[in-house]
Amino acid sequence: MLNLPVKLAGLGWYVPERRVTSSELETEWGLPPRWISHVTGVRERRYASTETSAGMAAAAASMALEHAAIAGASIDLIVGASAAPQQAIPCTAAFVQRELGLAGGASFCFDVNATCLSFLVALQSVAHLIAAGSCRCALIVSSEITSHSLNPAEPESAGLFGDAAAAAVIVASESGEASSIGPSLFETHSSGADLTELRGCGTLHHPNDPATDSAMNLFHMDGPAVLTIASGLFDAFIKRFFLESGRVPRDFDAVVPHQASRAALRLLSVRYGFAREQVITNLASRGNCIAASIPLALAEAMHDGRLRRGQRLLLAGTGAGLTLGAMELVL
């Protein structure tokens, strides 16, 4: 069974200054009081104002480096793991390198995109590179700014999202340390590719193409359909994960799920036998922060003591694609 001796040596995050409550959005969007928090489970979220994706990522990275007590100059790989880049070219990781004052070629930068599961995918790749000795000290940053992409005409998804960045510094575990990345499983069911989309910003509906309209540049999610389909697929998927990994739910001290929605979080705790307090959530105060959700929940829970070194965690979630992911992490 796969066990990569790597460690999340440091975790950090950044949330924008601007706090936006669901009641503000209900007023702005003409919704009944408490509609958003009832439907999505989100009471408030942050929206970037002057912050940039790379700037937020660099702030989270600085906190993660301080937490790890590792100098920025030690980093030899920076992976940007977000659904949305700062700009089309070059990759966001390169801008993060520059923001950190590490522009001189000591590290290598690229981006990974699996929408909400980008952090897990990046962590899987990085763990393999470190375990093989191809990299010594990696930084993964997930940074999401959703403001221009939300569609108030779809309040059940527009009300769900928030902006945030989170970062992790990854190194090899030292001998005697339990920290590791265990078995992981990912599945993409592209029959559901149209359920969660942002059709613009690529080659199909280029912004300069006269046929591209502004709605194509907005996020669209058929929330109820996603929940129905994803929860059905997730059932079979998580059974496969347990079967192939040889684990059972009680092997895990806690679950850090993607903060997809309140309904998605409830399913996870009830259906798979995790107690409510085992499921790390920040949905009510942060919203669904896309790729930043899992590392943000992990970082906040580790810094406030809800999670501790040596604990065996299940990181899991669903994302656009439709992609399902699960990974074992010993902290």
Next chain:
Amino acid sequence: MLNLPVKLAGLGWYVPERRVTSSELETEWGLPPRWISHVTGVRERRYASTETSAGMAAAAASMALEHAAIAGASIDLIVGASAAPQQAIPCTAAFVQRELGLAGGASFCFDVNATCLSFLVALQSVAHLIAAGSCRCALIVSSEITSHSLNPAEPESAGLFGDAAAAAVIVASESGEASSIGPSLFETHSSGADLTELRGCGTLHHPNDPATDSAMNLFHMDGPAVLTIASGLFDAFIKRFFLESGRVPRDFDAVVPHQASRAALRLLSVRYGFAREQVITNLASRGNCIAASIPLALAEAMHDGRLRRGQRLLLAGTGAGLTLGAMELVL
């Protein structure tokens, strides 16, 4: 020294039907005859018309699967490795999975972006996953459509690019096979992040932001500055690659460089002691196909017999970021 026992079991490509000569573009853009081919080294290139990024990628993938004599159902990982996605959400790899008729969850999809070096970066990650047993059969696709992003006001870069897709099927080498991924090295010098840019299509200049103008959605490259800076950095970089890998140029049977420009290709053959016939090029007929350039050159040269199984290749190039990359591949 790193030696991952993996094999490019099959290679394939697709180029759009529409062939566009440099003289057509010279007429259209009001340039003197032979200006584009003289400056860029590109005589003709293909431009997508009805083709989509995922459709081109799927065509290249089908050819690669046939070349490998592997059924699509065996694929358990699809990595999209292009500078430009088909759309912002979900990842292009998911659309490729669907185009291939493999939507049912048997494979996992994500995208990697290191602009022109995306294929090499994806290959490095995939090789580590396969060598560790975390993946059995991976498909990497690079598919680029540049048409809407070219700026005729910058003809030295606009005349350089072409559209194409290329794909590789990667599996573990069988015992006794020499095929492997050897040492690789990547460096990002983000001090040069502004030299090669497409500022739009992300969170900084969102297409629906009234402050975003159409020029921000066009590719911009300061060609002469990139060549000067990149060739200076590449000198030190390739020395570091040879020093750390213990290789010398004569260890390699051939070089498959990113088809950056004629000047960049000349530097590589002259300065590092490779004979002209050792340097695989397709720039004159294909243009710079961004991330698809390296796998396209590799695929075409393997299918027409210029490259053969067992040969030791150096894959190398530069890309926006500014990122430099080099990788040893035993075919």
